[in-house]
Amino acid sequence: MLVPFAISVAAAFAAALLCVLLRPLLQRYALARPNARSSHTVPTPQGGGIAVLAGAFLAIALAFGLSPVEAEAGRALLVVATGATVLAVVGAWDDIRPLPASLRLALQAACVGFVLFRAAPELRLFPEFLPLAAERALALVAGIWFVNLVNFMDGLDWITVAGIVPLAAALAWAGITGVVDPATGWLAAALCGGLIGFAPFNRPVAKLFLGDVGSLPIGLLTAYLLYRLAGTGAFAAALILPLYHVADSTITLLRRLARGEKVWEAHRSHFYQQATVNGFSVRGVVGRVAVLNIVLATLAGLSIAWPGLWVQGACLALAAVLTGLLLRAFATPRAGHG
Template identity: 75%
Template sequence: MSAVLCVALRPLLTRYALARPNARSSHSIPTPQGGGIAVLAGAFLALGPGLLLGPLPAGAQNDLLLVGAAAILLAIVGAWDDIRPLPASLRLVLQAACVGLVVVYAAPGLRLFPGLMPLVLERALALLAGIWFVNLVNFMDGIDWITIAGIVPLTGALALAGQAGALDLGSGWLAAALCGGLIGFAPFNKPRARLFLGDVGSLPIGLLTAYLLYRLAGSGAFAAALILPLYHLCDATLTLLRRLARGEKIWEAHRSHLYQQATTNGFSVLGIVTRIAILNLVLIALAALSLRIPGLWGQLACLAVALLLTAALLRAFARPKATHG
């Protein structure tokens, strides 16, 4: 359904939502954006019959309906921003409202640190983390196929976790639907892309992914929830900190991410996303291992290995490719 919608919507998006290249762009020719509409619509159309006919309890159905509604609202914000850019302050407020809806109402009983901090502090931290994750997925969607390389393995792993009982079944279904929507979009976004996600896609995809990882962490798999998105998390966070240290306006477009630096350091776009996809497959294996090793130290060891591998790839992207021999 996602692929069919990409074909159907592309002429309309070419007319009304064309992304024209500028000094900070990674593309060189005008390309339609808004493929996220097809991803979300395909995912929700696939998920709908399961919600109506499947064996999910009423509480799980309500949670999915709420997170779906929040994602649609955020997609509307993204579509608005794609066509007529919003002020950064208004965009942040609207994002916070959508994330807050998910944190407070779509996972009302979920606690990560019940013995360490009061509920209000934990909810505030979850809100901040959710806003950051929504934005980092948007920031990381800067070259062809990078969101496919990052989010498809992650959601595929979460779908399998739902079937295996490591994640609740409703979240597993949502992960499978989102994974399928992105796979349907992938042929249109392969280098060189004929269609971009746009903010209408990257923002709600970030929200849905953050929600899924939040549910995974709430099941006791906190280390796995950190390991799975580690490349996107590290690249975006390190870039933000470097830009803050240089006194840059962090809400403005830029080409400072390490995956963007890699394109100027001699890596092809396909080479970059292939390396990220391979790393993400290894991270999935480490996340699965962390679920099987009892005790805190085993989980920390898996997280440490994941950090070392991620750091190695980031370092490789930061150096000219010729120096690798």
């Protein structure tokens, strides 16, 4: 138990220190200027994701030195770190000089595929129902979508912290309790700590944004962690943990497709963005998202502790209802507003 906690603390400290050191450089070369998608009105430096990733990977490297893991687990973590780093470079490039949507998607697919096929080649979710090629294709599509949905949802101060920290903390605990392998738990603890270290700089009104350099690889790391969890048989828990982010982004995408919009262009139609127009404060939005994600983590834990189909179904249904209620609240103007 001490190792994941130490990893999280080390990652938080390293990320916070790097945010302080990098912010003047990012202020000069990586300003995010307000656009159609923005919730901010003042140019703000982006690139805090560099600190989150660097802090997380430094903490894991330190843990390796103090408490080595099995060679295969270490190899898998190295593959994941490599894929996330390459994707961070893609994100940094896109932050500074936007890439064509087709090229960006191809590079994302290459990174997701590299992690999927090299870090978890043995992992099967539905061997009784799907041939390997079909399962891998679905996993690739799901991974690419998750990378993008975390990026899409990173449009409000603190919202990625509110969405990913409870999820990562739950997966770190799953590593401690033996639900997932220790190396996966270490990665979750490192991601959790890195985001906690970044959080003070991103609190409303943010002094620093993640940028695509952060949101894209964080999406990849989170997708990998959930894939590992699903591979243990805890498929319901893997669906429950990210449900708010998945529901908000997926429903928004489908609505935009139905309206014939260019879905790759910036917009402000996510439910969390509607909420700020409908009278919710930024802190009110992210506070509700954080509370929901803590409840979702609890439901995911219950579905693992009592793995019967009825319990899993009930937990998943309750998670869907609570998520739907929050989405509806965000889409409804508050009393006296509008």
